Amino acid sequence: MTAVQPKSAATQETFDSLSPATDEVVGTHPVHTAAEVEAAVARAREAAVWWESLGFGGRAQRLQQWKGVLTRRLKQLCQVVRDETGKPIADAQLESVLAIEHISWAAKNARKVLGRKRRSAGLLMSNQAATVEYLPLGVVGVIGPWNYPVFTPLGSIAYALAAGNAVVFKPSEFTPGVGKWLVDAFAEVVPEQPVLQLITGYGATGAALTRAGVDKIAFTGSTATGKKIMAACAETLTPVVIEAGGKDPVLVDADADLEAAADATVWGAFSNSGQTCIGVERVYVHERVHDEFVAKVVEKSQAVRAGSDQDAQYGPVTMPSQLKVIKHHITDALSRGGKALVGGAEAVGDRYAQPTVLVGVPEDAEAVREETFGPTVTIAKVASMDEAVEKANNTRYGLAATVFSKSRGMELARRLRTGMASINAPLSFAGIASLPFGGVGDSGFGRIHGPEGLREFARTKAIARQRFTAPIALTTFDRKEKTDALVAKLITVLHGKR
Secondary structure, three states: OOEOOOOOOOOOOEEEEEOOOOOOEEEEEEOOOHHHHHHHHHHHHHHHHHHHHOHHHHHHHHHHHHHHHHHHOHHHHHHHHHHHHOOOHHHHHHHHHHHHHHHHHHHHHHHHHHOOEEEOOOOOOOOEEEEEEEEEOOEEEEEOOOOOOOHHHHHHHHHHHHOOOEEEEEOOOOOHHHHHHHHHHHHHHOOOOOOEEEOOOOHHHHHHHHOOOOOEEEEEOOHHHHHHHHHHHHOOOOOEEEEOOOOOEEEEOOOOOHHHHHHHHHHHHHHHHHOOOOOOOEEEEEOOOHHHHHHHHHHHHOOOOEOOOOOOOEOOOOOOOHHHHHHHHHHHHHHOOOEEEEOOHHHEOOOOEOOEEEEOOOOOOHHHHOOOOOOEEEEEEEOOHHHHHHHHHOOOOOOEEEEEOOOOHHHHHHHOOOOEEEEOOOOHHHHOOOOOEOOOHHHEEOOEOHHHHHHHOEEEEEEEEEOOOOOOOOOOOOOOHHHHHHHHHHHHHHHOOO
16 A cells, blocks of 8 residues: 555545635545554655665666656646646646656666765775765655645655655645655555555644654745744754745846747746746846846736636646735735736736736835745846846845856856756756756755755765775774874875975
């Protein structure tokens, strides 16, 4: 079995998963208790021993089979995502395809990244053979988000599994059906042991997972919740990787391809109803091209519409409470002198938020300072790219950024205080499986994806093996004064040059 065994039907508390587009019940799931979560972790502990014993090759084979199941049933998976998030099928497919790529990369590269490697022992310890390897942690708890319920959690799950760990997965209460679909698909290719288990419920279930004795927690969600998880994990010194919010900027230089920059801004700001931690929320544009850029953004934004029909570019706001945040950020910006060139406060309805483009918003407004997580974007004029970098970095967040510049792209990207950046294309780092994903500051710490993502779910093991007895014995009480003198002369020759 892959899911936690529920109580009897008479005593098991349940909750409904609703379509944000219609409020239709699309699934009913158990609310797992702390005791049930602890039992799941105990089962995972045994499963982890078996899973590790398969070795890199055996695990890679199963992960590639899982990838095949997801690929062959892609249409079905996308429909489950649409049912629970309201996003268009095409957007559900995009995140699923990227997740499949990451499963494949993790499976193929785990041995190369985590396997035993030789290290130089140095001259003083030349009689030693030095090796380092990365061993599984054991059981990893993954707490996933609702905005990208396939791509984001699998960025932790796939890499944790490839590293040899068992996983207990708690999806968002808004997308439990997606989590169940993924776990059930894995159980088809790994039926022997509960290597990947599902637990469902509200925040209390996630909190129980942090105290259930796992060896690491991987969390994606708000900064505020991330801090609570860290506090809970601190009680048992359980390590965490936190992927939290962002207030991600776009920089547009005077020599930028304005058509491409405007298109990237509109897509990055409004796709998935703006519910993207690495999405575009702020734009800083060189004064020489500001007006032309804004005109292009306005024109493109006016062609974008939220809805549940086939022609809509994005769907509803998944979490109803977020609508109040989006509207408040817009009204606050307008009250401070900002102007809505597209949309405005009236663009926020009871399910959908239509695109809003704001200009003239002061830097201390909430629409600039706080994560909106909705289909809005602020555009500001700057006199230079130095000013753009300064304003872009003036935030407590530090997740991602995009730079459009023909001559200074790399320079500007490196100066931005973010964990990731893309140049002349939107969010491209997320689709490159070999690149690490994560932020700094209030955007969190630790990395998923790439070699760093594999090592995030492994423990480093260093081993020194004596090959022959050293002519100079240093680690003994029988060491002579002449030995110390010889060592002093040797170290001076090696490292004492001016």
